[in-house]
Amino acid sequence: MTATLERVDVARTAPARGRSRARARHRLTVLAFLAPAILGFALFFGYPLVATIGFSFTRYDLINPPEWVGWENYAYMFSDELFHTAVRNTLWFVVVLTVARVVFALGVASVIARLKSGVGLVRTLCYLPSLAPPVAATLVFFLVLRPNEGPLDALLGRFGIEGPLWFADPVWAKPGIAAVMLWVSGDLMIIFLAAVLDVPREQYEAASLDGAGPVRRWWHITLPTISPVLAFGVVNSIILALQLFTQAVVAGSAASGSADVTGSTKVLGFPENSTLTFPVWLYTQGFRYFDMGYAAAMATVLFVVSFAATALLVQRMRKASYQEES
Amino acid sequence: MTAAVGARRRPFAWRRALDWVAVHSLGLALGLMFTLPIVFVFLTAVMSDSQAFTSELWPREWHWGNFGEVFEQAPLLRYFGNSMMYSLLATAGMVLSSVPAAYALAKLRWRGRNVVFLLVVGAMMLPPQVVAVPLYDTWSSLGLTGTLWPLIAPYFLFDAFSIFLLRQFILTIPQSYVDAARVDGCTEFQALLRVVVPMARPGIAATALFCFLYTWNDYFGPLLYTSEKPDQWTLSLALSTFKGMHHVQWNLAMAVTLLIMVPAVVLFAFAQRSFVRGITFTGVKG
Numbered sequence: 001m002t003a004t005l006e007r008v009d010v011a012r013t014a015p016a017r018g019r020s021r022a023r024a025r026h027r028l029t030v031l032a033f034l035a036p037a038i039l040g041f042a043l044f045f046g047y048p049l050v051a052t053i054g055f056s057f058t059r060y061d062l063i064n065p066p067e068w069v070g071w072e073n074y075a076y077m078f079s080d081e082l083f084h085t086a087v088r089n090t091l092w093f094v095v096v097l098t099v100a101r102v103v104f105a106l107g108v109a110s111v112i113a114r115l116k117s118g119v120g121l122v123r124t125l126c127y128l129p130s131l132a133p134p135v136a137a138t139l140v141f142f143l144v145l146r147p148n149e150g151p152l153d154a155l156l157g158r159f160g161i162e163g164p165l166w167f168a169d170p171v172w173a174k175p176g177i178a179a180v181m182l183w184v185s186g187d188l189m190i191i192f193l194a195a196v197l198d199v200p201r202e203q204y205e206a207a208s209l210d211g212a213g214p215v216r217r218w219w220h221i222t223l224p225t226i227s228p229v230l231a232f233g234v235v236n237s238i239i240l241a242l243q244l245f246t247q248a249v250v251a252g253s254a255a256s257g258s259a260d261v262t263g264s265t266k267v268l269g270f271p272e273n274s275t276l277t278f279p280v281w282l283y284t285q286g287f288r289y290f291d292m293g294y295a296a297a298m299a300t301v302l303f304v305v306s307f308a309a310t311a312l313l314v315q316r317m318r319k320a321s322y323q324e325e326s
Numbered sequence: 327m328t329a330a331v332g333a334r335r336r337p338f339a340w341r342r343a344l345d346w347v348a349v350h351s352l353g354l355a356l357g358l359m360f361t362l363p364i365v366f367v368f369l370t371a372v373m374s375d376s377q378a379f380t381s382e383l384w385p386r387e388w389h390w391g392n393f394g395e396v397f398e399q400a401p402l403l404r405y406f407g408n409s410m411m412y413s414l415l416a417t418a419g420m421v422l423s424s425v426p427a428a429y430a431l432a433k434l435r436w437r438g439r440n441v442v443f444l445l446v447v448g449a450m451m452l453p454p455q456v457v458a459v460p461l462y463d464t465w466s467s468l469g470l471t472g473t474l475w476p477l478i479a480p481y482f483l484f485d486a487f488s489i490f491l492l493r494q495f496i497l498t499i500p501q502s503y504v505d506a507a508r509v510d511g512c513t514e515f516q517a518l519l520r521v522v523v524p525m526a527r528p529g530i531a532a533t534a535l536f537c538f539l540y541t542w543n544d545y546f547g548p549l550l551y552t553s554e555k556p557d558q559w560t561l562s563l564a565l566s567t568f569k570g571m572h573h574v575q576w577n578l579a580m581a582v583t584l585l586i587m588v589p590a591v592v593l594f595a596f597a598q599r600s601f602v603r604g605i606t607f608t609g610v611k612g
Contacts, residue, residue, distance in 0.1 A: 049457060116346065128594075133587070135545055140367050143367055151366050188609075292459050310448055314447055
């Protein structure tokens with residue numbers, strides 16, 4: 001308090017020229033602190049974003065100079081069947097993964113929040129898989145979901161159920177990847193857990209006095225109070241699903257049995273293109289077929305969709321920060 | 327009177343005990359469900375070649391030598407070195423470039439601050455695939471594809487997520503501390519170095535952990551830039567091909583899968599609190 005008063009006094013008594021010089025110095029300081037970030041943003045986001053949009057109107061193979069083709073790449077999307085497959089696969093993940101991740105993470109967080117002891121231990125155990133590299137996490141599930149021999153199919157076998165081929169079955173490959181993603185959703189659980197534990201206790205006590213049971217308290221107090229964090233979880237999951245790449249590539253390549261992940265295109269999308277997500281098809285076109293123009297057009301589409309999702313998130317964050325300030 | 331109260335209380339206590347048991351067994355089941363897959367991986371990693379092919383869960387003999395053998399089957403130490411180089415240099419670069427930027431966004435007043443913050447959030451959410459084509463083109467014309475530099479260099483200038491997270495941490499440092507430093511005649515640089523950095527140390531540690539973990543786990547970047555140069559592969563990239571090359575040797579593939587998780591788990595064991603704080607900060611404090 002005294003500090004701010006003194007600062008005002010100094011500013012008031014200083015001559016006008018000194019004040020404007022101080023302001024110029026302040027501006028220079030800000031600039032110095034931000035200089036690397038500004039340069040980095042321009043080089044690694046600003047320029048490539050503009051260039052991507054530019055490339056999307058060309059035919060370009062990295063060797064010969066780009067050739068202007070207008071809207072041809074975008075028009076081609078309509079007839080490219082694998083583009084449609086990729087869009088459908090990614091939409092599947094956007095819907096299924098978002099719902100499953102938020103419901104699952106909230107369920108786990110709600111259980112952990114009600115523990116009277118061992119909260120730290122259970123939280124740690126649930127978070128542990130999130131530390132695994134996506135490649136490793138996918139291979140872990142590849143072992144667990146091994147047809148016939150894997151632990152899950154062995155368990156199902158005891159009940160006389162024959163498990164599917166999982167990652168080798170075009171119907172079950174996507175749910176398999178979704179299972180991996182749920183297994184590593186520990187960060188979302190911790191975010192939800194913190195939000196649930198942050199709900200003021202007095203509200204629960206007041207509701208208890210009114211005769212509300214645990215279920216009604218959860219539905220009428222917990223859920224509305226943490227809804228901004230839930231919204232974060234939804235948008236965060238949408239963005240995650242739009243970017244799904246590693247798990248799809250690894251699941252496809254492991255199931256195809258091919259050694260050549262880094263060179264062959266046969267492994268991408270295996271089986272029957274069921275794991276061909278939008279980023280995977282973009283990568284295949286650009287960096288395996290060297291059709292950079294078409295890849296850039298797809299990247300532009302991905303950018304527009306991601307931008308819309310991000311705008312949603314920013315809106316939520318600003319709303320939350322206003323609530324916090326007021 | 328007292329008897330009536332006692333009669334009413336007893337079922338209530340029973341219900342609470344039952345509730346306690348239900349919630350705790352559910353919690354325990356969840357914890358097991360999350361760790362059981364890793365247990366399966368471990369048990370498979372110490373099986374013999376032939377047993378790993380069966381549906382048996384418990385190893386008949388414990389082949390601890392499998393962990394050593396994977397180092398003979400693949401140049402894992404080299405991949406480990408590449409991964410370490412990528413993660414450590416990127417993390418060091420991130421701290422140098424992002425701490426001042428986060429300070430400017432959290433504690434300095436200037437016009438356009440909110441716009442810049444929105445750009446940071448936007449960059450954070452941008453899928454890496456969107457900007458891959460021109461970036462690859464640029465790095466390739468510089469002759470740097472086939473090395474890890476296209477992955478490391480950006481961190482010395484700009485890492486959106488780290489700037490975002492550090493800003494959240496620095497915001498929690500009371501403004502009065504910074505003001506006091508200014509009154510004492512500190513320049514902004516000195517205020518950052520002597521007041522904010524020491525106070526934000528847990529936040530910087532958490533951000534560094536996330537940066538390390540992200541780069542250690544990265545797959546898309548190394549696949550894009552080094553897939554054609556096997557001596558530049560990182561562990562993630564090597565692991566994805568290891569399963570294919572050794573598709574008859576489940577035990578070895580799982581031994582590598584376990585080994586690649588070790589550094590992250592060790593880091594987590596030492597810095598659990600920082601991790602948890604960092605995660606809650608990304609979601610809760612908008």
